[in-house]
Amino acid sequence: MLPYIPGQRWISDAETDLGLGTILTCDERSVTVLFPASGETRVYSVRTAPLTRVAFAEGDQIEHHEGWLMTVDSVEDDNGLLIYLGRRADGSETEMGESLLSNHIRFQKAKDRLLTGQIDRNDWFNLRYRTLQKKDQQSRSAIQGLSGARMALIPHQLYIANTVASRYAPRVLLADEVGLGKTVEAGLILHQQLLTGRADRILIIVPESLQNQWLVEMLRRFNLQFSLYDYERCAQYPGKNAFEQAQLVICSLELLTDHPELHQQAVSAEWDMLVVDEAHHLEWNEEAPGAAYSCVESLAQDTPGLLLLTATPEQLGKSSHFARLRLLDPERYNSFAEFEQEEAQYQPIAEALDKLEQDSLSAGDISALRDLLPESDAQALLDLLTQTESDEEQKTSARQQLQNQLLDRHGTGRVLFRNTRDTVTGFKQRELHTHALELPSQYRAPMNQGGLKAHLSPESTLPGILQDTWCEFDPRFNWLLDHIRDYGDEKTLLICHSAGSAMTLSNALKEATGIHAPAFHEGLSILERDRAAAWFADHDAGPPVLICSEIGSEGRNFQFARHLVLFDLPANPDLLEQRIGRLDRIGQQHDIQIHVPYFTDTGQESMLQWYDQGLNAFAAPCPAASALFAEFGETLEKAIVSGKDDLLKQTLNETTERKTILNAAMQAGRDKLLERNACRPDIAASLVDDIEQQDDPDALFKWLEDAMNVFGVNSEETSAVSWHLTPGEHMLNGDLPGLDSEEGFSMTTYRDVALVREELQFFSHEHPFVLALQDQIINSELGNSAVSLFKTKALPEGTLLLEVIASVNCSAPKHLHIGRYLPPGTLRFLLDERGNNLAAKVGFDGLAPKLSKLKKATAREVVKLRQEQIRTLADKAEELANDHLPTLIEDAQLKMQSLLYPELQRIKALKEVNPSVRDIEVKALEMEYLAAADAIENARITIEGIRVIVTA
Numbered sequence: 001m002l003p004y005i006p007g008q009r010w011i012s013d014a015e016t017d018l019g020l021g022t023i024l025t026c027d028e029r030s031v032t033v034l035f036p037a038s039g040e041t042r043v044y045s046v047r048t049a050p051l052t053r054v055a056f057a058e059g060d061q062i063e064h065h066e067g068w069l070m071t072v073d074s075v076e077d078d079n080g081l082l083i084y085l086g087r088r089a090d091g092s093e094t095e096m097g098e099s100l101l102s103n104h105i106r107f108q109k110a111k112d113r114l115l116t117g118q119i120d121r122n123d124w125f126n127l128r129y130r131t132l133q134k135k136d137q138q139s140r141s142a143i144q145g146l147s148g149a150r151m152a153l154i155p156h157q158l159y160i161a162n163t164v165a166s167r168y169a170p171r172v173l174l175a176d177e178v179g180l181g182k183t184v185e186a187g188l189i190l191h192q193q194l195l196t197g198r199a200d201r202i203l204i205i206v207p208e209s210l211q212n213q214w215l216v217e218m219l220r221r222f223n224l225q226f227s228l229y230d231y232e233r234c235a236q237y238p239g240k241n242a243f244e245q246a247q248l249v250i251c252s253l254e255l256l257t258d259h260p261e262l263h264q265q266a267v268s269a270e271w272d273m274l275v276v277d278e279a280h281h282l283e284w285n286e287e288a289p290g291a292a293y294s295c296v297e298s299l300a301q302d303t304p305g306l307l308l309l310t311a312t313p314e315q316l317g318k319s320s321h322f323a324r325l326r327l328l329d330p331e332r333y334n335s336f337a338e339f340e341q342e343e344a345q346y347q348p349i350a351e352a353l354d355k356l357e358q359d360s361l362s363a364g365d366i367s368a369l370r371d372l373l374p375e376s377d378a379q380a381l382l383d384l385l386t387q388t389e390s391d392e393e394q395k396t397s398a399r400q401q402l403q404n405q406l407l408d409r410h411g412t413g414r415v416l417f418r419n420t421r422d423t424v425t426g427f428k429q430r431e432l433h434t435h436a437l438e439l440p441s442q443y444r445a446p447m448n449q450g451g452l453k454a455h456l457s458p459e460s461t462l463p464g465i466l467q468d469t470w471c472e473f474d475p476r477f478n479w480l481l482d483h484i485r486d487y488g489d490e491k492t493l494l495i496c497h498s499a500g501s502a503m504t505l506s507n508a509l510k511e512a513t514g515i516h517a518p519a520f521h522e523g524l525s526i527l528e529r530d531r532a533a534a535w536f537a538d539h540d541a542g543p544p545v546l547i548c549s550e551i552g553s554e555g556r557n558f559q560f561a562r563h564l565v566l567f568d569l570p571a572n573p574d575l576l577e578q579r580i581g582r583l584d585r586i587g588q589q590h591d592i593q594i595h596v597p598y599f600t601d602t603g604q605e606s607m608l609q610w611y612d613q614g615l616n617a618f619a620a621p622c623p624a625a626s627a628l629f630a631e632f633g634e635t636l637e638k639a640i641v642s643g644k645d646d647l648l649k650q651t652l653n654e655t656t657e658r659k660t661i662l663n664a665a666m667q668a669g670r671d672k673l674l675e676r677n678a679c680r681p682d683i684a685a686s687l688v689d690d691i692e693q694q695d696d697p698d699a700l701f702k703w704l705e706d707a708m709n710v711f712g713v714n715s716e717e718t719s720a721v722s723w724h725l726t727p728g729e730h731m732l733n734g735d736l737p738g739l740d741s742e743e744g745f746s747m748t749t750y751r752d753v754a755l756v757r758e759e760l761q762f763f764s765h766e767h768p769f770v771l772a773l774q775d776q777i778i779n780s781e782l783g784n785s786a787v788s789l790f791k792t793k794a795l796p797e798g799t800l801l802l803e804v805i806a807s808v809n810c811s812a813p814k815h816l817h818i819g820r821y822l823p824p825g826t827l828r829f830l831l832d833e834r835g836n837n838l839a840a841k842v843g844f845d846g847l848a849p850k851l852s853k854l855k856k857a858t859a860r861e862v863v864k865l866r867q868e869q870i871r872t873l874a875d876k877a878e879e880l881a882n883d884h885l886p887t888l889i890e891d892a893q894l895k896m897q898s899l900l901y902p903e904l905q906r907i908k909a910l911k912e913v914n915p916s917v918r919d920i921e922v923k924a925l926e927m928e929y930l931a932a933a934d935a936i937e938n939a940r941i942t943i944e945g946i947r948v949i950v951t952a
Contacts, residue, residue: 003046004031005080009098010051012042015779019811020054020105037103037811037938054098054105055082062086063102070094104811104938110946111874114785115867117860124783125947126848127706129805131777132826132944134703136807138765139819145192147691148766149184150221150754152587155684156419157181161188162687164417168198168924169272169304171328173279175418176678178621179427179581182309183217185417186275189307191222195766197814199272199305201247202226205296206277208252209575212551214277215250216526220758223768226250234262243269256295267298273305280310280626284323286336293323300327328415332915348372349406353676356399356406361385369402375909378405400682407677414917417678421621429591430584432618434608437475439599442466447602452637455603457497457568459504467500471508476567476597480505481512483565483595484544491536491561492545495579497568499523499549505567506547520556521549529556534759536561550575558582560756562590567597569607571637573617573625580618587755594618603640606648610636614655624662628655697721697749700765704749707773710782713739722748722760733776737768778944786947787859788851800866801838801949803847804829804877808888809942812935816928820899822892822936826944827884829877833869837880851949862950874946881941892936900929 004010004026010033012018019037026032032043033051044051056062060072062084073086082098113119138144145165146158156176164170170189174182193199204226206214211228218224227233229251234242243249243266253276256263276282276296283290289297300306308324319336326333333339352372355365369382381398384390390398421427439447443458454461459470471477483492496502499521506519518532536546537560546558550570564583570576583592596618598604614632615622622628632655639648701723708715712728713736726744727736738745738761747761747769748754754762763770777783790801806827812818830839830847854862863870904925911917 002026002028004049007081007097007099009054009101011054012050015042015775017779017809017811018042019103020101021051022099035103035811039813054101056084062096063105064096064100065102067102070096102938104940109781110784110943111871113781114787114863114874114946114948115871117863118781118785119856119859119863120781120783120786122786122788122848122851122853122947123706124710125786125945126783127710128777128783128945129826129828129844130703131707131774132805132807132824134765135774135778136824136826139823141690141694142820143687143690143694144817145195145766146188146687147694148195148222148764149188149191150751150762151184151188152755153688153691153751154181154184154586155681155688156424156679157185157188158687158691159679159684160185160417160419161192162683164307165189165192165196165198168921168928171306171415171918173308173310173324173328173416175310175416177418177420177623178577179584179586180419180421180424181586183214183277184221186307186309187218187222187224190218190273190275191224191766193273193305194224196817201269201271202249202273202275203243203266203269203271203299203303204250204275204277205253205256205299206250207281208254209551210277211250211252212522216529216556218248218250219526220530223761224248230255231259231262234259234265241265241269253292253295257291263295263298267302271299271303273307274299274303275307275309277309279308279324279327280320282320282323282327284320284326289323293327297327301330325415329918332918353403353406356403373402373405375405378402403676404680407680414677416674418674419678420675423675423679424586426586427584428588430580430619431591431593432612433593433595434612435479435595435597436600436605437479437597439602440473440475442470442473443599451641452571452603455640456571456607457501459501460498468504468507471504471512477505477508479597480509480545480565480567483563484509484513484515487563488544490544490563491539491542491558492563492565493558493561493582494545494547494565494567495550495582496547497550497570499551501567502547502549509545509547515543515545517543517545517547519547519549522551530759533558534757537756537758550579556582556758557585559585559588562588563593563595565595565597569596569598569604569611571607572633573611573615573622573629576611576617577621577625603643606640607636609648610652610655614652615659622659624659627662628659631658694765695751697751700763700770701749704763704770704773707777711736711773711776714744718746721750721753722746722757732782735776736772739769784945786945787854787862788947788949789854790847790851790949790951792850792951795951797952799951800833800869800873801951802829802831802870802873802877803947803949804831804874804881804943805945806877806881807942807944808885808939810935810939812931816932816935818932818935821896821932822888822939825888827881827941829880831873831877833873835873835876854950859948863948866948870946870948874943877946878941878943881943885939885941889936889939892939893933896929896932896936900925900932904929 004023006023006025008023010021010023012021012035017038018035018040021033021035024032024034026046029046030043031046031049032041034041056072056075058072058074061069062072063069068088070084070086070088072084076083076085084096084098086094088094146162151157160174164172165188174185176182176185190199190202204214215226215228218226226248227246227250229242229249236242237245242262256266282293282296284293306328308327310324322333322336322339325339348368349372352369355361355369366382366386370379373379373382381402384394384398442462446454446458446461450461459474462470480494494505496505502519502521506517509515509517518535520529520532524532532546533556535542536558561583564580566579570579580592580594596608598608611617615625615628617625632651635647635651639651705715708725711733712731714726714728716724718724724744724746725739726742727739745761746759747763748757749763751762754760761767806829807824808822809824810818810822828839828844829837830842831837907917907922907925911922
């Protein structure tokens with residue numbers, strides 16, 4: 001006979017917050033359980049299922065799913081299903097099959113364990129209480145999902161992530177200029193959507209050359225473990241949909257366009273969120289959209305959330321810009337002509353914003369603003385600005401509110417976010433240093449016979465016999481030795497095209513100088529690259545130079561270095577900017593020194609001239625670079641390979657002229673309205689403050705240290721701000737992230753340390769290890785019963801006190817974020833023998849250190865002798881806790897209404913003036929409001945722990 005029968009009610013020992021479960025199916029190997037309260041389904045192995053049968057006995061009070069209660073008189077068994085017979089509150093007799101039990105029942109075990117002698121250590125009880133308090137504080141946080149990333153707290157990035165991630169199934173275009181952190185913004189949005197349960201399945205589509213960069217960035221910054229899909233990976237699942245075998249996937253656009261069958265699998269895999277990088281390469285026109293555009297379009301139509309990333313929204317023309325907006329909302333953006341007309345209508349709004357920033361407003365300005373903002377609340381704010389009795393603080397507040405209302409009216413500004421270097425401060429100057437060198441004879445033949453690659457990286461085309469010895473005759477190597485001698489006390493990052501060149505340079509440098517400069521390339525594992533980066537970052541012991549290949553450096557930032565050596569030049573300006581972007585980032589403390597050693601009268605010099613004179617790409621990012629490369633790239637390659645100086649000169653002149661025209665058009669077309677909407681400084685500054693206040697590295701590590709001691713995790717201090725964690729021999733649980741091998745890992749709780757030492761994991765309250773540890777404490781029985789001795793002269797010897805911890809439990813889907821309104825709310829009671837609650841007079845932190853342990857045998861004897869007294873006091877504590885519940889529920893409903901109702905009214909009003917607000921967003925918020933109210937109403941008290949205290 002199978003151990004589980006459909007219809008039986010069980011509860012998850014590992015995830016008690018799921019509520020009461022119902023067995024759906026069972027076979028010899030697995031059992032499927034539905035948890036209706038949280039909308040979750042779990043499949044467990046029959047042999048190891050962490051489930052406990054819910055069976056009530058005579059005298060127990062149980063709740064029907066319709067809300068009425070009954071007291072159990074007897075229990076019958078009907079082919080494995082329980083039927084409870086008993087009386088309702090009005091005395092009428094009734095019966096209830098177990099399938100009709102309330103889904104919100106939680107099985108309370110603390111009292112049962114205590115009374116049956118299952119007694120835990122005092123430090124476990126203390127840890128449980130402090131962990132509940134920690135979870136309580138985190139649940140209240142308005143910045144959930146924003147504080148856990150390994151990143152500097154940059155206001156515009158936090159603003160965008162917070163604004164977008166709080167929406168239901170967001171569909172937006174992230175279009176910050178290069179170097180301002182679009183990938184970080186996207187990662188933050190994904191992190192928050194995953195953490196809050198708004199998304200579970202995510203597909204990221206990127207150009208093939210950027211796959212590793214995204215993989216590293218998602219893991220290193222956000223602890224998101226994506227699977228990298230290529231054709232070989234997909235071929236491992238014959239007869240199956242390969243894209244259904246992983247929740248988080250990165251693949252190249254080329255994979256989907258080259259293999260229609262894989263594209264179809266991706267379309268049918270039901271994603272929650274789609275992310276597309278380099279979206280400006282998606283070509284479209286009304287008659288014939290490109291293959292890549294159509295590929296993404298079909299995915300976007302079937303996926304609720306969509307993030308498009310591009311550096312320059314209009315760099316390929318307004319129609320291309322419209323095409324990307326059309327992917328976001330095809331109903332809203334269905335006519336290019338109408339889009340152009342609508343965009344022109346926003347000019348008065350931009351002018352009104354400019355006027356609001358002025359010290360004084362004319363009567364004509366006020367009149368224009370009244371026409372633009374006819375709503376009564378806006379009219380009242382305008383009245384404030386004209387009233388002489390209004391003080392400066394009132395006027396400043398009124399101006400800000402009016403600016404926000406005007407920005408809300410900008411349709412595109414709700415779906416497109418663009419910050420520029422004109423509006424974001426913190427960037428250093430870029431200085432170019434060119435170093436002319438004579439071409440060695442060994443390179444002449446490869447250059448003359450080869451293509452562009454042979455001109456830019458001649459060493460990579462040498463015959464095998466010279467592959468490992470070219471540093472002996474290449475003057476760039478001797479120049480590098482001189483550079484290290486001159487700048488050895490300053491960090492230098494060297495980037496070359498291939499892994500082979502990087503390794504050869506590293507070996508030659510070691511032989512010539514004894515300096516062990518790591519070769520940082522795609523052949524290394526992520527852990528090996530972490531170690532190399534960490535060694536390079538060590539100011540005292542690390543090497544003066546790190547040698548990177550093109551792909552190996554992707555996803556890494558080295559802003560602590562000030563020198564960048566471009567040992568060769570890439571063939572694409574986007575790659576050049578990526579290289580410079582390794583150092584040119586917010587947080588760089590020095591002007592960036594860019595060194596380019598090159599061979600005179602070769603294609604290297606020609607490419608250098610085109611980048612420098614044609615694009616001015618070394619001095620600053622060139623927004624028009626991609627468009628210019630698309631226009632002149634083939635001609636430039638022809639000029640380089642053929643060696644025709646006149647063609648090169650013509651290409652340079654035409655590039656310069658065209659760049660001037662494009663840059664002028666871009667500057668004239670700068671949408672200052674968009675730039676204002678992309679970061680509202682007051683909100684952004686508040687987010688930074690909130691995260692800084694929440695970051696408490698010392699307190700977090702103190703909790704971690706206590707928890708790891710209990711769980712048997714070894715921690716070794718490696719510096720004043722870092723520790724190395726390894727699994728102990730007697731770990732309580734082996735499912736802690738990162739401890740699946742004896743090697744373990746190193747970590748820090750200090751954000752600033754994690755930013756410069758990439759070998760350290762950044763532990764925040766949102767790190768998977770911290771969350772797993774927290775959940776295993778709360779969702780287990782660990783520390784929920786204890787007995788201790790209190791040596792005091794204030795009470796007679798043998799006096800019994802009962803300390804009871806309770807929490808408010810609300811089974812609800814994660815995406816409702818119920819903790820904002822009704823956090824677990826740790827309740828503590830300290831009852832004397834008469835049932836008086838002394839908790840207000842005797843705090844936990846004051847009492848806990850004064851308690852000492854009892855031998856387990858003695859503790860069990862105490863419980864046995866005082867069992868009835870303990871039972872009575874425990875019931876009294878539960879009664880007191882339940883007395884708090886109606887007030888807690890009422891307060892939570894009011895808080896929920898005060899937060900969600902105005903937001904619901906705001907988005908409905910916004911939809912009237914801004915067509916970019918989708919119907920589904922309004923409907924989702926309405927459903928969230930109703931679901932939150934229902935979940936709060938069904939909140940229940942859970943007894944989390946009971947400690948018996950005996951005086952001596």
